Amino acid sequence: ILALEDIEEMQAQGIHCNKTAVGGPLAYIDIGVPIFEGVSKELIASFQEYKNRGLYETLLNQAKPEPRCLDKKEEGMSLTITQLSGVWVITLGFALAGLVAKCLGSRIEKYAPSVPSRTIAFSRRLSLTPKSVMRENKNSACVAGAKPILI
Secondary structure (H helix, E strand, O other): OOOHHHHHHHHHOOOOOOOOOOOOOOOOOOOOOOOOHHHHHHHHHHHHHHHHHOHHHHHHHHHOOOOOOOOOOOOOOOOOHHHHHHHHHHHHHHHHHHHHHHHHHHHHHHHOOOOOOOEOOOOOOOOOOOHHHHHHOOOOOOOOOOOOOEO
C-alpha cells in the first residue's frame, strides 16, 4: 500500500509504471498550519469559498506531476474464442471418454464369462444367531437353517 502522492511522484520520475491506483484513498492525514484565533474564522471562510468555486481542485490538479509512464487506461483484454476453446475441448474429451467407457463396459459384461461364487466349507457351520439360541442348542454342532458364508 502506497500513498497516492508517493506513487504519482515515482511515476513522474518514470519508475513503478506497472502500479496503478485502484479506488480512492483508504485514509487521509490532516496536516495543517496553526493560525491565530483572531483571523481563523475569516481564513476558514475564504478557504471554504475557494473550495466551493473549484479553485482548490484546479490548483491541486496543476500541482500534480505528469507521469512519464505510457498512458494505458484500457480495461484489460477479454479472452478470445481460441483461448476458451481449450476448456471446452478438455470437457468434451472427458465426456466422450465416459460414454465410450460406459458402452464398452456393458458390452464386456455381456461377453465375459461369469465367475461362480465360492463358498467356504468348514467342519462346523457358523451361524450369526443370538447366544440364547446357541445355549438351547448346546449339543448340536450347528443351528438349523444356518447358511454358509459366501465370498
